Amino acid sequence: MARTKIVLAGEGGQGVQSVAKILVEAGYEAGKEILYIPNFGVEQRGGVSVAFCQIADEKIGEPRFAKGDIIIALSDRAIARCETYTSENSVVVYDSSVCTTKPTAKCKEVIAVEANKIANEQLSARVFNIMILGVLLKATNVLKLEDIKNAMEIALGKKFDAKPELRELNYKALEMGMAMVEKVGV
Amino acid sequence: MVKKLITQDTRMFLTGNEVIAYAANAAEAEFMYGYPITPQNEIMHTWCKLLPKTEAGFLQTEDEISAGFSTIGGILAGKRAFTATAGPGNVIMQDAQSMAEMMRIPFVCAVMQRGGPSTATVIYAQQETRLTCFGGNGEGFRIVYSTAGHQDLYDYMIKSFNTAWKYRFPTFMLADGYQGKMREPVTLYDPKSRGITMEPTPAALRAPGVIGVDREATHLRNTFNLEEELMEQLDKYQIDYDKMSKEVEEYLEYKAEDAEVLIIAHGIVARSAMTAVDELRAKGIKAGLFRPITIRPLPVEPMRKAVKRAKQVLFTESANGQLAQMCLEKLYGLTTPYQTLFKMGVGVTGDDIVAKVETMVQEMANV
Numbered sequence: 001m002a003r004t005k006i007v008l009a010g011e012g013g014q015g016v017q018s019v020a021k022i023l024v025e026a027g028y029e030a031g032k033e034i035l036y037i038p039n040f041g042v043e044q045r046g047g048v049s050v051a052f053c054q055i056a057d058e059k060i061g062e063p064r065f066a067k068g069d070i071i072i073a074l075s076d077r078a079i080a081r082c083e084t085y086t087s088e089n090s091v092v093v094y095d096s097s098v099c100t101t102k103p104t105a106k107c108k109e110v111i112a113v114e115a116n117k118i119a120n121e122q123l124s125a126r127v128f129n130i131m132i133l134g135v136l137l138k139a140t141n142v143l144k145l146e147d148i149k150n151a152m153e154i155a156l157g158k159k160f161d162a163k164p165e166l167r168e169l170n171y172k173a174l175e176m177g178m179a180m181v182e183k184v185g186v
Numbered sequence: 187m188v189k190k191l192i193t194q195d196t197r198m199f200l201t202g203n204e205v206i207a208y209a210a211n212a213a214e215a216e217f218m219y220g221y222p223i224t225p226q227n228e229i230m231h232t233w234c235k236l237l238p239k240t241e242a243g244f245l246q247t248e249d250e251i252s253a254g255f256s257t258i259g260g261i262l263a264g265k266r267a268f269t270a271t272a273g274p275g276n277v278i279m280q281d282a283q284s285m286a287e288m289m290r291i292p293f294v295c296a297v298m299q300r301g302g303p304s305t306a307t308v309i310y311a312q313q314e315t316r317l318t319c320f321g322g323n324g325e326g327f328r329i330v331y332s333t334a335g336h337q338d339l340y341d342y343m344i345k346s347f348n349t350a351w352k353y354r355f356p357t358f359m360l361a362d363g364y365q366g367k368m369r370e371p372v373t374l375y376d377p378k379s380r381g382i383t384m385e386p387t388p389a390a391l392r393a394p395g396v397i398g399v400d401r402e403a404t405h406l407r408n409t410f411n412l413e414e415e416l417m418e419q420l421d422k423y424q425i426d427y428d429k430m431s432k433e434v435e436e437y438l439e440y441k442a443e444d445a446e447v448l449i450i451a452h453g454i455v456a457r458s459a460m461t462a463v464d465e466l467r468a469k470g471i472k473a474g475l476f477r478p479i480t481i482r483p484l485p486v487e488p489m490r491k492a493v494k495r496a497k498q499v500l501f502t503e504s505a506n507g508q509l510a511q512m513c514l515e516k517l518y519g520l521t522t523p524y525q526t527l528f529k530m531g532v533g534v535t536g537d538d539i540v541a542k543v544e545t546m547v548q549e550m551a552n553v
Contacts, residue, residue, distance in 0.1 A: 024369060028199040037368040039309060061461030063335075063364050063454055064533035 003056035004142050005065045007085045008132075010074030012040060012049045015129030018155075020051030022133060026143050026151035027055045035060045048081050055142050070139055072132060074116075076101050093135060093181075111139070113180040119173065127173035134177020141185030148174065188216055188242045192374045202365040203228035205336050205372055206296050209343035210268060211236060212377055214384050215294075217243040217267040219256040223275040224308040225363035226298040230270070250275040254282025258291050262406075264389025266347055270296040272363070274305060276314050276321070283356055284322030288408040290423070292350035292357070292387075296343065299362040301531035310363035311531040312453055315508040318360050319482035327423050329357045329434055330482040332452040336372035339365060342479075344377050351385035353430045360481070362504075364454050364533065427483070436479035437488050441467065445474025447543050448496035448522075450489070451534075452481050452509050455502055461536035462543065471547055481509060486516045493517055498546055499524035502539060506530050 006023075010016040017038050024036040032055050039050040052068075054060050067087035073079040073094045079101055086092060086105040094103055094110070097117035103110050113135055119128040130152075137148055152170060153160070160167040192212050200208070206229045210218065220230045234244050243265075247253040253269050260267030271279050276297055286293035299314040301307030320326040329349055331342040342359050350357035377384065395401045410416040440460050442448060447466075449459045456477035466473040476492045478484050493499055499522050501510035506528045514524075527534065527542045 021369075025199065028369075028371060033371070034199070035368060035370045037364055041308070060370070061464070062458035062536040063368060064458070064535055066535040066537035 002142075003054060003058075003060065004070070004140050005068045006051075006053040006055070006136065006140065007068035007071045007082055008051040008053065008136070009048060009072065009078035009082050011077070012047045014049070014074050016049045016051055016074065019129045019133045019136070020053055022148065022151045022155050023136060023143070024053055024055070025154055026147040029150055029154075030143055030147040032056065032142070033058060033060050035063055037063060048075070048077050050078075050081065055140070070136070071107075072136060073103065074098055074132065079103050091139065093139060095132075111181060113177075115177060115180065118176065118180075123169060123173055123176070127169055130170050130173040131177035131180070134174040135180050136177075137174070138178040138181040138184055145174070145178075188214055188240050190214065190376065191236065191239060193376055195379070196374045197371060198374055199369060199371050200336065201228060201367055201369050202336055202339050202361060203298070203367070204232045205339045205374075206270065206343050206359075206361075206366075207232035207236060208374055209340045210347075211240050211242065212340075212374065213344040213347045214266060215242065215268055215347065216265045217245070217260045219245050219247055219253045219260065219267065219269050220271070221247050221250050221253045221275060223250070223272050225300055225310075225366040226270045226272040226275070226296070228366065229296060229298075250279040251281060254279040254293075255285070257293060257295070258282055258286055258289075261291055261293065261387075262389065262391045264387055264393070266351075266384075266387045268294040268296070268347070270298065272298040273300040273302060273308075273314070276317055280317070280321040283328075284324050285408055286356040287322065287324050287327045289406040290354040291390075291406075292347075292354050294346050294350050294357050294359075296346075296359045296361065298366040299360065307531060308363065310504065310533060312362060312455065312504040313508065313531060315360065315452070315481065315503070315505060316512070318358050319512065325420065325424075326482060327355050327427055328482055329353070329355050329430075329480065330360050331358070331436070331479060332360045332481045333365060334454055334457045334477070335365065336370050340372055340374060344382065348382070348385045349434055351387055353426070353434070355427065355430070360453065362454055431483040434480055435483055435485040435488075437485040438475075438477045438479060439488075439492065440475040440477070442474035442476050442492050443495075444472055445492075445495070446472040446497045447474070447500060447546060448492055448498070449473060449475045449500045449502060449539065449543070450478075450493075450509070450513060451475065451502050452478055455504055455534045458534050458536045459502065459539055462539035465536060465540050466543055469544075471543060473543055478509075478513075481512065484512060484516055489513065490517060490520060493520055493522050496522055498522065498550060500527060500539070500543060500546065501525075502527040502534050502542070504529055504532055504534055
């Protein structure tokens with residue numbers, strides 16, 4: 001049974017839950033079984049925000065899993081928090097332009113991306129999280145680019161219609177994010 | 187009369203809190219009273235967002251004490267009313283819930299458990315199990331359904347109204363923050379399409395007709411002068427409760443028939459146990475699950491049979507044995523050995539259960 005377990009963690013306000021929502025919406029629209037749990041504290045801003053996402057072909061049992069197949073950490077605190085969800089089969093992606101530490105937990109592979117820096121320099125800080133979505137899309141390889149674009153229309157369609165250049169900006173961020181991961185389906 | 191939003195089977199991708207609001211509408215609930223508390227808020231938000239279409243009612247009260255008593259007021263007036271709460275809110279709503287027990291008011295409440303004691307976490311736990319079953323200064327004349335996902339939330343929210351109004355015991359749907367906040371696919375339906383008829387909700391107060399001529403006086407008591415008077419009333423309730431228990435008890439067995447290790451878990455933890463059972467069976471270990479759906483009253487006879495068949499039992503919960511304590515009392519006399527996997531306020535994963543059961547099997551082999 002194919003089941004992909006994803007942990008997405010960052011600081012509150014980085015857009016972790018927004019990315020997770022688009023990802024799972026895309027999975028649902030593509031006919032996959034989905035289970036998504038947002039996990040956060042009482043803060044409006046700050047604090048580590050974690051999204052647990054599962055995408056599967058068959059009905060999903062456990063809502064919370066012990067170890068993720070792919071872990072994305074977007075801050076130092078998120079790296080530390082995610083150690084507990086990491087196993088030797090996990091691939092850990094972190095943003096080296098945000099984090100000052102590196103993931104040290106034993107895992108299959110560590111991938112460093114510079115999404116925050118590139119988003120700031122080449123596009124806009126606002127699409128940093130969409131770039132991360134691109135990274136996630138390519139690294140997991142269970143959904144198609146079209147699925148994600150559909151889900152972005154559901155989430156952001158009204159904003160896109162009001163400002164069509166936003167659609168292009170987001171698509172560009174998505175593609176650039178995908179280009180940051182060399183291997184398809186880690 | 188409220189307008190029903192779901193008239194045909196509809197597949198949706200929702201959070202559990204949204205599912206509960208839709209389910210209450212499908213059950214033709216007319217009024218919600220509530221006070222905000224995470225992780226329950228979106229039940230209220232969704233209910234309110236739908237109000238222009240449903241033409242139902244909502245009142246945000248000043249706290250959960252008021253929300254509980256307002257719900258009772260709505261019910262006495264003949265409205266299919268409900269409330270929802272969590273954590274510390276559930277604690278302070280106990281006063282109203284006790285009154286509903288004493289006066290046999292068909293109180294309906296969704297409980298989305300969060301970590302405790304006190305404020306603790308806003309996320310998840312199974313630490314309101316005992317409170318929801320036995321809270322208040324009484325005997326726990328309540329019915330509690332423990333759900334394990336979005337389809338359950340829809341099915342049992344609808345059912346809670348009918349159980350409450352049919353038997354006139356306060357009825358709770360016990361879920362948790364994971365179920366409230368998580369998103370998964372669910373099929374919404376019109377209860378009629380499943381042969382479900384909603385129980386009528388006659389007014390207890392200000393009912394039509396002249397007292398003594400057209401109808402008897404309604405006499406709802408929560409105050410008694412003599413000890414014996416109280417016991418006489420409660421003895422009657424106990425008879426009603428025992429009679430009703432056989433009719434409402436529900437449970438689910440998953441590969442339990444030939445299980446050597448029987449896992450007993452309720453709610454969302456039972457789903458992790460199902461994942462674990464499949465993994466254990468793939469490794470050649472005969473594991474199975476017994477999941478009480480009504481945790482008050484417990485399905486005692488089927489549980490005793492399942493435990494008797496097994497070689498070992500594992501109780502697992504996101505609490506320190508609140509369900510286990512309730513079960514063990516009912517399993518008195520059986521000699522099947524048991525172990526526990528309790529994580530206070532933390533989710534139990536399939537991996538946790540697999541590792542524990544493997545150790546249990548190993549220990550048994552070494553004896």
